[in-house]
Amino acid sequence: MAERKWKKISTWMAAWVMAVVFAVSGAQTAFAATSYVNSVSITLDVTPTVGESLPDLDVGYNSDNCEVSIPNNDKYDIVSAKWSSTKNDVKIGGTYTMKVTLKTLNDYRFSSSSYTSSKVKVKNGTFVSASRTSSDRLVVTVKTKPAKGDLDAPGEAYWQTTKSGSSDLGLAKWEAVEDASYEVYLYRGSKNVYKSGEIHTSSCDLFSYMSSKGTYTFKVRALPSNDEVSKYASKSDWTISDEVYIDENDAARAAKKKPSSGNNSSTNNSGNSQQAPSNVNVVGWILDGNRWYYRYPDGTYLKNGWGFIGNIWYLFDANGMMLTGWQMKNGVYYYMNGDGKMQTGWLLYNNTWYYLSESGAMVTGWITLGDKAYYLGGDGGMLTGWQNIDGQIYYLYPDGHKAVNEVIDTFYVDQDGIWRKPQ
Incomplete structure (x- = not known):
């Protein structure tokens, strides 16, 4: 009887020990699995x-x-x-x-x-x-990564007018291409008579190079507008214009005209201003050294303000010198490119994006373009990443647009783009 009872106790003890062993083993397995x-x-x-x-x-x-x-x-x-x-x-x-x-x-x-x-x-x-x-x-x-390819060729290349004696004779125009600058070749018959440098506008006055009688055409192609664009874009195919005939009278007129656009200039004339040249009797654009001026028919110069020339805005200092680069006017910043043209839209400068309104003014604060919102800091630079703006936390993607109604790095931003800390 005692022996049977002892066997039961032994069996129970063995079962208990096995249960403990399995429990500990299971706990260790669960712990190891984390x-x-x-x-x-x-x-x-x-x-x-x-x-x-x-x-x-x-x-x-x-x-x-x-x-x-x-x-x-x-x-x-x-x-x-x-x-x-x-x-x-x-x-x-x-x-x-x-x-x-x-x-x-x-x-x-x-x-x-x-x-x-x-x-x-x-x-x-x-x-x-x-x-x-x-x-x-x-x-x-x-x-x-940005999709690579050739820039679109300008859709159409044409002369502003083919009318003999017109003041716009020789003005070449073409359809603009996004993120592009341009180069232009001028031909008299099959002979190349002029090659432009890099042009940042969709027009170029070629009349001064048309000083011989004959039939002229030009061709234009798009180039990457800056080093960033050149990482993914290659120059386009050529677009060829129609013909314009220059007679003897027009050729004589062209021979007297100086190159008149400043399109080939890449000099930053933001300082070292000099007085406008006085020993000239031509009108319009005048290149003095590496500085551009604009002279009226009465002999005076456009000075200390804006000039709207050929449908383009330029800025001149007190001495009449055309300005380039960043310029402040009446407390507002503007950017004039290497040709002196006032820039609008997005501008990549020293690896920072800026946005210039239609009036050319540098934008700060929130701006909505299409269905996307961007934030430009106090210095005009576009912000990215997590940002505290006016006491609210936002996430701005690497291209600058605000995230809305999304989970970013496990944090939810609402329909206004705001992350709200849990209470």
Whole structure:
């Protein structure tokens, strides 16, 4: 009897010990399984073709030759990659965002802390943001490099007039191309008689180079407007104008005219002003050394203010010298390019973007262009990233536009673009 009771106790003790062992083992296993994915890597092999729709996206590992891939690993896998928008055809210089969904493997988890650019490596693209939708799902927003291609050729090249004796004879014009400057070649018959430097306007006065009787044409092509654009854009094909005939009288008139646009000047005349030349009897544009002046028929010069010449605004100092670069007038900043032309729209200067209104004035504060809002700081420079503006926190994408109704780095910004700290 005692022996049977002892056997029962022994059996119970053995079962209890086994239960404890399994419990401890299970706890250790559960504890060991709490491992996190500390960083992820995404490779883009996407080359959007200018003028076409965005390509389909296949996903896989780097060895699979897919458009979007990750390295072989045992921590996370790639589920899908989808374009944020496929409405428009690819434009030269355009960058396009996609959302890449990752999932964990083998009991790994995505951390609740932010996955920033230091934790997300993107090859052949740019990291935008990452959002953990659950412990096993991470959605990474990435952006392609600018789409490369040739600039569009000017759509039409034409003479302002072909009428003999006209003051506009020899004025070459063409349709403007976005993000482009231009170069122009002038021909008399098949002979090239003039090659321009880089021109930042969509017109060029060629009359002074038409000093021989004959039939003239010009051709024009678009060039990248700055070093940034040249990273993704190449010069365009040529566009050829119609013909204009210059008779003997017009040729004689052209021979007396000085080059009159300043289009080839790249000198920054923001200082070292000198008095306008007095020993000349020509009118219009006058080049004195490397400085441009504008002389009226009565012998006086346009000075200390704005001049609207050939449908272009120029700015002159107190001595009549045409100004270039940043200029302040009546407390407002303007930017005059190397040709003296007042700039409008976006301007990339020293790797910082500025926006100049239609009046040329440098903009500060919020500005809405189309359906996107941007913020220009007190110095006019466009802001990006997380910013405290007037006591509110906003996120501005690398191209400057404000994020709205999105999750950025696990933080939600509302329909006004504001992140609100949980109470």
